[in-house]
Amino acid sequence: MLASRPLLAFALAFLAAPALGQGPVTVIAVPPLTTPDTKNSGTDSPLAVAYQASDLIASDLRSTAELVAIPPSQKDYYSYPEVTAPSFSKWRARGAKLLLTGFVRARPDGRLTFGCYAYDVQTGRELGRKGFAVDPDDWRRAAHKCSGVAYTAATGAPGIFDTRVAYVAETGVATARVRRVAVMDSDGTAQSYVTAGDTIVLTPRLSPKAESLAYVSYLGGQPRVRVVDLDSGEQRPLVAVEAMTFAPRYSPDGNRILFAMQLGPNTDVYVVNAGGGPPQRLTNAPGIDTDASFSPDSSRIVFESDRSGSQQLYLMGADGSGQHRISFGGGWYAAPAWSPDGEWIAFVRRVPGFGLRIGVMKPDGSGERLLTAGPSDESPSWAASGQELLFQRTGPDGRSSLYRISLLGGEPRQMTTPQDASDPDWSGTLD
């Protein structure tokens, strides 16, 4: 990978120029990627891939709340040397603040090299670059990485395009739904099903790099967490117990899994190594403690508990120490999820008469904001950027689909799935 060194250099440079990300919407020019291999114009030539990739990049950036793309147009085609020496005056005149250039080049080993560069159009300064070699079949991932360069230049946050989404695909009538765990790329392609639909399944949760997935299955008659390796398809129970286990969530490094286990009238939070071993109990208050989520540095855990008589959010140390309540806004708070940048905790708020709505608060409980209007919004899951959430919205007919909402507010935007969808989980950026 050419990527790591220039990226690091870029991150340092960006701190000195934070002004770009401050407007609500940034206009970015995305002229078509170029190629030095202009002689070859077949359907899988670098030139053809460059055009397809440019369209995908524009589509990626259109899906965000922060960027508006001037779409690729053949009249804006530039030569290979102009990738790193573009004409800024032209884009300044068209109102662009950012410019994304790049190239696709054939390698002797049959793979393709992608290079992408983001520039501040006003100053002509480079804001970021990324380069890598991919198999021709993986051109979509390379394009998503280029979209990430543009997104990071505009917002300072990690790219959200080379990511995967797990969810529960639902078919059939409301009283007898067939549900399957599904996984797809976040652009809606590469759909696959992890379970067959013969057993009710709930709450799939991806490991940070989407290599494995934990979910709840009624296999064996009792809801229990199972873990599946997405490469091999191999599955196993998370812990070998008769009791009901649920609400799994991976630690940010993917090495541990938080979950809830019900024993008698009591439900508590436990943690176990993702590879197996004895679980460690973290809470023991009477009542229902569940839906635990690590802080990005894994030092703290947010969870929900009804120990006070109603569902509220609590923080504790990673070892279960220092449990204290952080939600005091009235009503019930549930399903907390800690943002990948550590700044926010997303939650579902239950207010009688208003139903279920998605909101965020700071980890100390301050700065609470409701982001959606409800009345049946739940299962918030963070984008890798920490700038938006994916959630499930259920209609009055009981059918549900996936929506994205930006922290900046605005209307939620639907994420397309082939069937009804619930319980979404959005992975971190893949390597």
Added chain:
Amino acid sequence: MRRALLLLALVSTAASAQLPGLRRRAPAPPAPVLMGIDALRADFIARTGSDKVYFGGDSSGLTPQATATLSAQAQWLRQHPEVVVRIEGHADPSDTRDHALAVGARRAEEVRNYLILMGVPPAQLSSVSWGKERVAVQGSSAEALALNRRVVTVLVR
């Protein structure tokens, strides 16, 4: 694609209809054991008043009406020691998914404990929570929500 999906749905519906304990069943083949349990189920409901008890919002406390029903269920179960039941706890769809699972389990546990207190041998009883995954009545009206906050005593065999 569409045809394949439809087929899958049909196959899995058929499969789940064969699971013991599901209340909605395909017309029973003339197997005496199955006829037996259908007759037992009818008798159970006729003599105990109901196979369901209902709960207040976010509560797993048994109402006087629920304890009356459960006392009758316990008496019937003591008279039929060969019958095994599964106690299925449900929450209403205004709850969040995971909390609903735990609440359903807590309600099922409450009912199980009461039946044991009333003299039913624990070996006759199993329990499971369906959370808010098996809605009995669609809608968000107070009545619809109340009808979903339930525990169902399902005769398994």
